[in-house]
Amino acid sequence: MYPTRMARKRSGGATEATEAEIVAGCIAGDERAWDVLIDRYAAYIYAVELRAFGLSADTAEEVFQDVCVRLYDGLRGYSGRGEFRSWLRAVVLSACREHLRREERRPNALVEPGEANRIEDLETALAVRAAVSGLGEPCATTISLHFFADLTQAEVALRLGVPPGTVAARISRCLRRLRDSLQETTGRAPSRG
Amino acid sequence: MPDDHLSSDVLASLAAGDDDVPPHVAGCPTCRADLEAMRRLVTHLRTLPDPPARLVEAAKTYFRRRRLVDDLIVRLIEDPKLRIRAAADPEAVLRDAGLEPSPELIEVIRDPGRDSSEMARRLAAKSLWL
Numbered sequence: 001m002y003p004t005r006m007a008r009k010r011s012g013g014a015t016e017a018t019e020a021e022i023v024a025g026c027i028a029g030d031e032r033a034w035d036v037l038i039d040r041y042a043a044y045i046y047a048v049e050l051r052a053f054g055l056s057a058d059t060a061e062e063v064f065q066d067v068c069v070r071l072y073d074g075l076r077g078y079s080g081r082g083e084f085r086s087w088l089r090a091v092v093l094s095a096c097r098e099h100l101r102r103e104e105r106r107p108n109a110l111v112e113p114g115e116a117n118r119i120e121d122l123e124t125a126l127a128v129r130a131a132v133s134g135l136g137e138p139c140a141t142t143i144s145l146h147f148f149a150d151l152t153q154a155e156v157a158l159r160l161g162v163p164p165g166t167v168a169a170r171i172s173r174c175l176r177r178l179r180d181s182l183q184e185t186t187g188r189a190p191s192r193g
Numbered sequence: 194m195p196d197d198h199l200s201s202d203v204l205a206s207l208a209a210g211d212d213d214v215p216p217h218v219a220g221c222p223t224c225r226a227d228l229e230a231m232r233r234l235v236t237h238l239r240t241l242p243d244p245p246a247r248l249v250e251a252a253k254t255y256f257r258r259r260r261l262v263d264d265l266i267v268r269l270i271e272d273p274k275l276r277i278r279a280a281a282d283p284e285a286v287l288r289d290a291g292l293e294p295s296p297e298l299i300e301v302i303r304d305p306g307r308d309s310s311e312m313a314r315r316l317a318a319k320s321l322w323l
Contacts, residue, residue, distance in 0.1 A: 031260075034253065035253050038252045042244050045244075128237040150243075179231060
């Protein structure tokens with residue numbers, strides 16, 4: 001439904017780092033590249049653990065840690081062929097499955113996520129989440145605070161120092177822009193509005 | 194009549210909030226479909242909430258600490274004098290490298306030439322995590 005590549009232009013014209021650039025930066029030891037990687041994918045990793053595998057919050061944190069270690073150690077081995085997100089998905093699923101096998105003391109058990117389509121939903125959500133940062137400001141921050149950090153519109157207003165009405169208007173406008181941006185990338189006809 | 198359709202801003206506002214849906218939507222397939230699409234978008238936005246901030250921070254810190262360990266291991270492999278010092282006083286060598294000594298780290302720097310996957314397994318322990 002939504003684009004799977006992460007490279008895109010911000011509304012201001014500046015290009016965001018591609019996955020290949022981020023991976024190369026991490027391998028070269030660039031802390032900022034790793035920070036971008038974590039900022040971009042942490043919610044996805046955590047959500048797969050919690051929602052697709054039904055891990056408890058404590059266990060999800062433990063597996064999250066394991067995933068980060070695997071990413072660090074495995075990035076050099078990532079060939080760059082194929083989609084980074086597919087590789088990441090394999091790393092996360094493998095960490096979750098291994099954890100469950102250990103927990104259940106059934107080393108050969110085949111452990112699948114609760115529902116395969118949940119992973120697909122999460123990946124669609126990841127693409128939407130990624131598109132938000134491409135909207136530029138003030139949309140990225142406003143949408144992030146309201147939908148990702150789960151702040152009310154009044155709390156977002158307080159945080160940003162703007163009237164609540166401004167936040168409501170921004171959310172409407174930014175949602176429309178987000179929808180248009182996703183439709184544009186997927187080649188659908190521009191919407192009205 | 195296209196002019197009768199609700200604007201995208203209004204549809205977005207309806208999808209994001211709890212306002213009552215205007216009666217027009219019920220009788221307008223176009224507006225209904227657009228509102229449904231906007232609601233799906235909002236659902237996707239709410240599907241991936243931020244993970245705990247301390248978890249994200251810990252993941253970022255892990256990279257920095259791990260880099261320090263990796264750099265130290267390279268130096269240990271290349272510098273025999275540093276290896277001798279590390280064997281005698283591993284805590285001091287770790288502190289000089291900016292690392293807090295832990296049993297796992299001490300074991301790693303005492304044998305820096307070990308297999309990298311084995312080292313990774315040891316470093317996966319809590320020693321480098323906040």
